Amino acid sequence: MELDLIKGMFETALTIRRFEEAAIDQYRQGRIYGYLHPYLGEEAIATGVISALRPDDYIVSTHRGHGHAIAKGHDIKLMLAELMGKESGYCHGRGGSMHVANLAQNNLGANGIVGGGIPLATGAGLAVKYKGGDQVVICFFGDGAINQGVFHESINLAAIYKLPVIFVVENNHYAVSTRIQDSTLIPNLSQRADGFGIPGISLDGNDAVVIHEEMVKVVARTRQVQGPTLVECKTYRHGGHHINDPGAYMPEEEMKYWKSKDPVLVLRKRLADEGVAEHELKEIEQRVEAKIEEAVAFAINSPEPSKEAFLAEISVL
Numbered sequence: 001m002e003l004d005l006i007k008g009m010f011e012t013a014l015t016i017r018r019f020e021e022a023a024i025d026q027y028r029q030g031r032i033y034g035y036l037h038p039y040l041g042e043e044a045i046a047t048g049v050i051s052a053l054r055p056d057d058y059i060v061s062t063h064r065g066h067g068h069a070i071a072k073g074h075d076i077k078l079m080l081a082e083l084m085g086k087e088s089g090y091c092h093g094r095g096g097s098m099h100v101a102n103l104a105q106n107n108l109g110a111n112g113i114v115g116g117g118i119p120l121a122t123g124a125g126l127a128v129k130y131k132g133g134d135q136v137v138i139c140f141f142g143d144g145a146i147n148q149g150v151f152h153e154s155i156n157l158a159a160i161y162k163l164p165v166i167f168v169v170e171n172n173h174y175a176v177s178t179r180i181q182d183s184t185l186i187p188n189l190s191q192r193a194d195g196f197g198i199p200g201i202s203l204d205g206n207d208a209v210v211i212h213e214e215m216v217k218v219v220a221r222t223r224q225v226q227g228p229t230l231v232e233c234k235t236y237r238h239g240g241h242h243i244n245d246p247g248a249y250m251p252e253e254e255m256k257y258w259k260s261k262d263p264v265l266v267l268r269k270r271l272a273d274e275g276v277a278e279h280e281l282k283e284i285e286q287r288v289e290a291k292i293e294e295a296v297a298f299a300i301n302s303p304e305p306s307k308e309a310f311l312a313e314i315s316v317l
């Protein structure tokens with residue numbers, strides 16, 4: 001794989017990491033309300049999957065979706081402003097963390113309903129096929145959604161209609177505090193694909209390069225209208241389910257193991273091993289820091305939505 005591509009992936013994964021840290025910081029300072037589900041530890045999935053796409057391909061995101069939007073090329077200034085409920089945010093502050101959508105970049109939106117994006121992605125796939133397009137739709141969802149009825153109904157429809165949807169299950173081994181072993185007995189969630197007569201693969205969800213390489217093949221097959229694939233990426237949250245969950249149920253040893261496979265560090269090490277000089281890696285890191293600082297200042301200084309704007313929306317209803 002080209003070194004520049006890996007450098008780009010490192011910058012994307014690091015931007016996600018720093019964005020989430022900044023969001024946590026701003027939340028603690030009282031500038032972000034409600035829930036916040038950090039993508040810390042899972043950065044390789046959004047990075048590896050979306051780097052295999054064309055800009056006109058679609059994504060459907062989840063409640064843990066900041067990383068998907070950032071990897072899709074969204075402006076982190078507008079992302080952070082959205083999280084702070086500001087008028088300058090992607091949804092004018094009306095959506096917040098769990099509802100970032102940006103149709104201009106074919107992000108069909110995050111979703112607070114577990115599994116809620118799965119039928120939407122299937123519908124988007126049907127629309128692409130109906131119009132004769134060759135885009136693919138990436139449907140991100142968590143391991144907690146794999147036993148929702150809507151997963152089975154949607155994926156079966158996508159299979160029989162040969163829809164261009166790639167179902168990417170982000171298996172971080174927990175649905176809130178429920179361990180995957182306690183909800184699902186198969187060792188690889190991609191085995192579920194057999195039941196629908198479609199291909200399924202399970203990947204190291206902490207290695208963006210592996211994910212990218214596999215996704216390039218899956219995307220190519222999907223574009224040739226050969227129907228959906230179920231891709232499992234195994235990963236781990238670097239914390240509790242949401243910002244106010246200390247995650248006390250996550251065993252220390254387990255956390256230690258997964259942190260030793262930190263997806264951002266995996267990319268950094270790969271670049272260093274390929275001979276990229278330390279100063280070049282530092283330059284990337286400094287560029288990311290500067291972008292984050294700029295985004296924080298932009299979001300803080302952006303105005304709240306006005307009462308008039310809200311009332312105008314209500315009068316439309």
Ligand SMILES: Cc1ncc(C[n+]2csc(CCOP(=O)(O)OP(=O)(O)O)c2C)c(N)n1
Nearest residue numbers: 064112113114142143144145172174175176
């Ligand atoms: C239909 C539905 N049921 C329950 C919830 C409450 N809830 C929010 S996130 C979550 C766990 C989701 O786990 P998973 O799908 O594995 O995603 P992760 O949070 O691990 O990324 C639950 C049960 C919800 N939002 N929607």
Ligand SMILES: [Mg+2]
Nearest residue numbers: 142143174175
């Ligand atoms: Mg999960």
